[in-house]
Amino acid sequence: MKKILLALALILTGNLLHAQKGTVTGTLVDSANRKTTLNYATISVFKGTDTVLTTYKLSDDKGVFKIVNLELGVKYRLVINAWMYNIFRKEITITSTEPNLNVGILALSEKRNDLNEVVIMSERPPVVVRKDTIEFNAESFKTLPSAVVEDLLKKLPGVAIDANGGIMVNGKSVSKILVDGKEFFGGDQQIATKNLPANIIDKVQLSDDPEAKRRDPDIVAGNIPQIINLKLKKAIKSGAFGKIYAGGGPKELYEAGGIMNFFRDTTQVSMLGYGNNANKPGFSISDVMRIGGFQRSGVNSTSINSDGAFSLNGISFGGSMNGGVQKSAGGGANFNTITKKGIKVNGKYFLGYSDNFTNQEIDVEQILGTRRLFINTNSRQNNRNYSHNFGGRIEAKLDSLTKLTIEPNISIGITNNKGTLKTTTFNNQLALESDGDNASRDKGTSNDINLSTNLWKDFKKVGRSLNVTLNVSRRENLSDNYTINESNFYDPLRPSEFLDQ
Template sequence: MRKHLYKIILLLFINYTYSQEITYKGFVQDSVQSPLPNANILAFPDSDDAETAFAITNEKGAYILRLQKGYTYQINISYIGYKKLVVNTTATEKTTKNFVLQEDVNTLDGVEITYKIPIEVKEDTTVYDTDAFTNGKERKLRETLKKLPGLDVDREGNVTSNGKKITNVLVDNKPFFTGNTKMAVNNIPANVVDQIEVIDNYSEIAMLKGLQDTDKMALNIKLKKDKKRFLFGDLDVAAGYKDRYAVHPNVFYYSPKTNINFIGDINNTGEKAFTFSDYMEFEGGFSKILAGSGSMSSLFQSDFSQFLNNNNFKERSQKFGALNVRQAINSTTDISGYVIASKTDTDTENQTENIYQNNNDPFTENRTTTGNANNFFTIGKITLDYDPTYKEDFAFNTFVKLTNNNGLNTINTNSPTNTNSIHTANDIDALTLKQNVTYSRKLTDNHTGTLEATHSYTIDKPNTNWQTDKGILQGLIPLQADDVYNIQQTKEVKTHSVNAIVKDYWVLNNYNHLYFSLGVNSTFNSFVNEDVQLLSSGEINNFNTANFGNNLQHNFIDTYVGLEYKFRTGIFTFKPAVYQHYFNWSLHQLQTKTTNTKTVLTPEFTTEIKFKNGAKATFKYKANARFPSVNNLASNFILRNFNSVFRGNANLENEFFHTTSFNYSKRSLLRGLFYNLNVRYNKKTEQLKGETQLQGINQFNSLILFTQPEDSWVFSGNFNKRIKKIRAKYRGSYNYSNFYQLVNAETQKNTSGRFSNTVSLETVFKKGPNLEVGYTQTDSDYNTSVGKNKYRSTNFFTYLDYVFLENFTLKAEYNFDNYVNKDRNIDNSFDNAMVSLFYQQEDSPWGFEIKATNLFDTQFKQDNSFSTFLISDSKTFILPRIVLFKISYKL
């Protein structure tokens, strides 16, 4: 059946990608034959069966139109300051046609001539007049954006402009909800939109544009004058086989002064209303998180984010709600806030084959883990924005996050030296409070000053209990013999941090800038943990007698000054920078207090080249110094897991590594082309390296400051080209790294490589089915002193979106995965499919849908991973087939 499915998909793709088009090209010039760049050419067909074609001239005045053969078009050519030219033509064969525009000399007093050109390019901003590209039948912003040249919307609602992702969404220059594109494109009505502005190098503070380096891109939605106030939303209710259900209300109210949004979700179908990417948006966005020293790493490693990132489970139920309010107090002051709450119950199962790369005695462990987790979190934030003038900007916000996660896991492990069953209970309470203030002011014509300060307080209280009939970690923990081994661990980590930076932007002239920075990052930590055995007699065996348990205070202050020089010459922009850090830290534990100081110089360098053909190249270098977290400094032992004990090192200092990257990209609206090439090199000269002592599956881990260099390379790129009604895409990457493993007092150098390629073809028809077909292949090599390991995973995917009989929408998705590990003689295939049929009349608020996920009832997914001494092949079990019938009502 599935082989026939491939054939059907291929025939559909061939059938519907065939479309006869002819090219209509030439130049647009003025009366003296000078080229007119950025002139607009619109071709309106005389039938609704054909699309409106559009082109914008390049710097040489060249254009290319793609017209459907046999149709008659009215071609409008327009340019500011020149008379509009109108030409009628029938698309019969490939045509070359030059247009000459006459200057508009109409200067009659008292006569104002207004004309909205379809697209206007103003430096970093492109403005679209949406009426020129739409027919009034569009319902949501998504449908409008898809008709604008250069813009693309994927299935999830992410928007790109000529291949570059939109990071912020504004409505009349105000952030919409959290700025997430998915909220806007899937909900804002199309009929309220007047213009769309795409702003490159976007900065939230207008006066800092051109001063701060940013790679953000914003979508600003300009509303029609009579559509400044609207209410929209929808309510979805679904029920299915075996007590499946889903309730999803969305309500949005927008006015110039008030913006209220509510999103709710209750389901047991596994769908997530709040993902890790959404969490990053609420934290300030990926770029802002990445800018903070060490903050991205800590964000990924937190229990909260790992819960959000988990997408594989056997069962999952969720209750979710989010409320966002923005209110304009007056013309200069806004207050906004949101609160988000979520409660989930998740069942998981994982089967793993662990290959321990012990040089002396390699062996294999088979492990099965089943678990249930209950997760609750609440996030709230209030922000005050005060912008009295263009020359002054003030913002203050306070943020709170409260989480409680608890779970029960059962681990069954079988290896040559150990067979056991361990029951684990986790209970984690955490609280985060954060306040942030930013102030920017135009001090003089040449000087702009900024201040940003943040205070945060975090307390984490994870408690863990292990129970087993057999002893664990023999020789590593001081267990007393008992019928049931009951081990209890308590932890408490408190962190206060205060960060502040003052910066002066000094504009010497249009080509030379000097930036001065003075800042401080201070952190005050406390870490307490205790490991005990609860005996059946009621007594307590405290592991403190065997050097377990920690109680330490760690204070860290980084004071720094920075100097950046930014200058431009021709198409080149250079920005060398240097930061001088003065580190001071103290550690108090085991009745001993130590104080240390250190000075570190971290240079940076950036070069940017903007070519006239729309290409851009960027080279960056940065030296990085990173200090260990508080738990890595704990001198006593810490029980990490049923088979792992860890001990920190109070003498650790900073890691030091060098990062170099090169990026080349080109976007051509004229040719419908985008491609991007990236190279990244990372060299570690000093790093925190784990030393591991293996006893079967048991591990004793410690840390040292390792001084032998390690490096890694990442090569990546993507290509996007539209040819008539087909969009071709390619995405590829190659990762190579060499690194050392320190296992059982031996130092071995390993290498790893990963090569991944994805190719796909997608149709972009206005009417008829649109189909995407693609293939991904990933090859991984991992070479150690023990031997070589090779893996290959392949994925064939296809997606169908078909609107037929005007009111029906058919969506289908299919994935076929194959996983091969020749060294372990593993060859597994699994597939997954989704199909949905939705019905809604054009003028009716009611909609009806039947949807089936995991159509073939696939039981698990296969994957692999590796560390310095461990290679894992795992099966992760997923949700079974789910069939739902949904009723929708749209406001």
């Protein structure tokens, strides 16, 4: 019995020691002036010679840090990074006799130069505060091999992403996402967050938006929007991403399409193409706007119907806008770059094609007193359309307070529509009373030319600015309509009518 009790006591003691955790606390100061505390320094914790980060903390606004949930009897290595100070390393072991270890005051020496500093990549801190920028080391936040930037951002403390992809940092909205300090595909946040792989990111930097401060000098700190800058790994300064799909079905139905994006330094190119006879859009409007580049170059007109078909700037991207069965195809490219002088240049060309066929048959019965008429109408309509869209955008900063934007756009539409209408009328004795044939054809072209310019100038005096906008447009629609109509009447007998227009 005594042996059993002793064994139970040993087990309970072992479990208690295993469950017990320790803490380490300390204060960071400047070695030259110990009254100067080092605030928001990063304390990274590693096990012995292990290179895998165990945990980390930032010192508070008094230079004090406290790290909890450390195992007893394990040798740890503290690596302390503070902006403009040399790296400080200290080995500690937390014991059961002293589970709450206070390392006291740790003095860091100011960094004089970087020439003699040895940087151990495995000891890179997960977070570094550099003046007004918070910098996260991406490798310290583990994600799946298939993860994208959005998955990485969700791992960062203080970063929240809603269901629509909107990003908040410590309760502040994110106004821009940059890649290596430059706009990525026109500054669309979700192009970067939902398409760039997480494993190509070296650092994630968070800072206040300086333009927001310039626009409103009285803005309170809690309302200043944030900018996220994604620094790519040195070996990766160019790449490509996109999606390709294809499918088939009964009755010779098919669909295929793809969107590809290529980027290198400050230049980005988007290319898309699609084709189907399934009466559906080749892409979602979100894909065309974001990945396809229309959001970067601008949209002058939009049409959407309840079935999901849509057109942008007069270009149909598939799906019937007015019923019927449609074959559609299209393609184009969007180019975006920044010159050495900082001028943003965008150019695009898109072609859309649609072939819409409608076959409709209607039977109508009319009762006029004792008379009954049976009317049959059969109509066939084939509408074929081509659309071309050329566009561009130039944005230049003339000086630190003046910005000039020029946006030319040309849309060309070509239509070729053919239709037939056959009508027959029988009486209640099923005798033919009349019949008719109608053939129509509509050929036309439309040209739409627009030029929009905008000059925005901020004055040095707060709250004063000048905004000048000039829009020039020209529209031209030419069409030829042909109609041939033949009507025959049998009861009562009347002359036939023939009309050629």
